[in-house]
Amino acid sequence: MVRRNDPCPCGSGKKYKKCHGRSENGTHILAEEELKRIMADYISGTPAAGPDRTELSLLVKTWMSRLGGLMKSGAIEGAAYEHYAFNIRRDLWQRHLATSASGSRDEVKRVLAAWNEPFIMFAELTGKEDGYILLEDVFGDGKWAMKENDRVASPEGTLLFGTVLADPREREDAIQPVSTLYSVPVPNSSVKDRISEFAATAGETADEAFLESHLLEIFAILHTPMEDAELQSDKMSDGESKKAMEEEVAVADAPAAIDSVKSTEVEAIEDLTDGQRGAVDMLTSELQSDDLDRSGTESLRNAMIRYFREENPIVRKPGGIVAGLYLAAQEAEILTGETFTAKEAAKRFGVSEGTAQKYATVFSDRLK
Numbered sequence: 001m002v003r004r005n006d007p008c009p010c011g012s013g014k015k016y017k018k019c020h021g022r023s024e025n026g027t028h029i030l031a032e033e034e035l036k037r038i039m040a041d042y043i044s045g046t047p048a049a050g051p052d053r054t055e056l057s058l059l060v061k062t063w064m065s066r067l068g069g070l071m072k073s074g075a076i077e078g079a080a081y082e083h084y085a086f087n088i089r090r091d092l093w094q095r096h097l098a099t100s101a102s103g104s105r106d107e108v109k110r111v112l113a114a115w116n117e118p119f120i121m122f123a124e125l126t127g128k129e130d131g132y133i134l135l136e137d138v139f140g141d142g143k144w145a146m147k148e149n150d151r152v153a154s155p156e157g158t159l160l161f162g163t164v165l166a167d168p169r170e171r172e173d174a175i176q177p178v179s180t181l182y183s184v185p186v187p188n189s190s191v192k193d194r195i196s197e198f199a200a201t202a203g204e205t206a207d208e209a210f211l212e213s214h215l216l217e218i219f220a221i222l223h224t225p226m227e228d229a230e231l232q233s234d235k236m237s238d239g240e241s242k243k244a245m246e247e248e249v250a251v252a253d254a255p256a257a258i259d260s261v262k263s264t265e266v267e268a269i270e271d272l273t274d275g276q277r278g279a280v281d282m283l284t285s286e287l288q289s290d291d292l293d294r295s296g297t298e299s300l301r302n303a304m305i306r307y308f309r310e311e312n313p314i315v316r317k318p319g320g321i322v323a324g325l326y327l328a329a330q331e332a333e334i335l336t337g338e339t340f341t342a343k344e345a346a347k348r349f350g351v352s353e354g355t356a357q358k359y360a361t362v363f364s365d366r367l368k
Contacts, residue, residue: 009030009033010029010030010033031105031107031108034104034105034108035108035111035112038096038097038100038108038112041100042085042093042096043085046089046092046093046096047084047085047089047092052089055084056081056084057312057313059080059083059084059088060076060077060080060273060312060314061312062080062216063076063077063079063080063216063219064076064077064080064271066220067216067219067220067223068271070219070220070223070224071223072274073272073274073277074273074274074275076273077273077274077275078180079180079219081314082178082180083163083215086178087118087120087163087212087215090117090118093118094116097115097116100112101113111167111168111169114165114166114167114168115165115166117166118163118165119163119164119208120161120162120208120215121135121137121144121160121162121164121175122137122138122139122159122160122161122195122211122218123136123138123142123144123159123160123161124136124138124157124158124159124188125154125155125157125158125159125160126156127156128148129145131147131148132146132147132148132171132174133145133146133147133148133154135175139196139205139206139208139211140208144164144173144174144175145171145173145175146175146176146177147176154183154185155185156186157187157188158183158184158185158186158188159184159188159191159192160181160182160184161181161183161184161218161222162177162178162179162180162182163177163178163179164176164177164181165177182219182222191221191222194221195218195221198214198221199214202214271309272305272308273308273312273314275314275315275316275318276308276313276315278315279304279308279321279322280301280304280305282318282319283300283321283322283325284297284301286322286326287300287301290335290337292335292336296329296334296335299334299367300325300329300334300367303325303366303367304321304325304363306366307362307363307366317351319349319350319351320349320351320352320355320356320358320359321359322349323345323346323348323349323355323356323359323360324355324356324357324358324360324361324362325359325360325363326340326345326349327342327345327356327357327359327360327363328359328360328361328362328363328364328366328367329363329367331360331364331367332364332367332368334367342356342357342360
């Protein structure tokens with residue numbers, strides 16, 4: 001809790017009593033700031049290194065294999081992460097909320113209690129009311145309201161799909177997206193019918209639990225052009241059985257195999273995520289500016305690509321990976337010229353020295 005004479009958490013430099021503490025509205029603003037921090041802390045720290053991160057990497061590979069060509073790599077990676085962090089590993093989210101609630105103000109605790117059960121929403125926009133858009137569950141009886149903003153400035157009839165949290169700060173029926181909502185413009189009856197048919201084929205009902213357990217397939221349905229979906233439907237009606245569809249779903253759920261590659265060839269990067277490709281492009285540009293010979297450039301580039309394919313890390317700071325690879329390459333005597341320290345490499349690529357050292361360890365064995 002912030003005392004009246006403490007510095008205001010907003011960073012203004014004023015005492016709390018002369019800044020956000022001057023009004024009740026200030027208390028609400030501080031609560032908003034605290035809730036944003038709680039969400040940001042969870043996303044930045046999840047998953048932790050170890051089995052959880054390996055599990056997420058496997059999930060991302062599976063989604064990339066199934067949705068590649070239908071969605072952009074970055075969107076696939078983000079959707080898979082959100083599903084993992086808030087649905088598959090809801091226990092991690094709930095543990096984080098419980099820890100964060102300790103010592104929080106009552107308003108924050110009330111919101112955290114409502115955030116405890118994320119759910120998959122598939123709803124139709126039915127109208128607007130007092131700055132909110134009104135939503136009705138497509139496959140159930142739920143009705144919700146969500147604050148209107150530029151990102152959801154859609155006409156009535158639009159379908160909105162994604163993981164959401166209850167948000168009782170202003171309305172008891174209000175919800176907010178975890179990060180991104182996916183929209184299906186009108187007319188949209190074919191999408192609803194295709195999802196219902198998919199559920200019926202699997203012997204289930206298209207309810208919230210079904211959407212969560214088959215989220216990968218739902219994304220595929222939403223992003224498959226109508227003409228392609230009709231072609232698949234025609235094939236099914238020509239004799240493919242329910243068993244065949246179940247086998248197709250099973251294949252979609254299987255992790256993508258990691259192809260063996262020859263280190264002497266320049267490897268393609270189309271199958272990598274946007275962040276991973278950004279790191280490869282940064283590395284290539286830097287090596288060219290350093291005038292490294294062709295064989296050395298290809299060797300380091302391929303080492304990075306193999307690391308991405310085998311470990312499939314989420315790349316938020318490409319410079320950290322490039323800095324680490326530079327350090328490992330210097331140690332392996334692949335880079336020639338003037339030597340540099342870890343601190344100098346970190347400064348060059350805009351990351352911390354610790355991050356550069358971490359990735360140097362990752363690549364040191366790979367360059368031997």
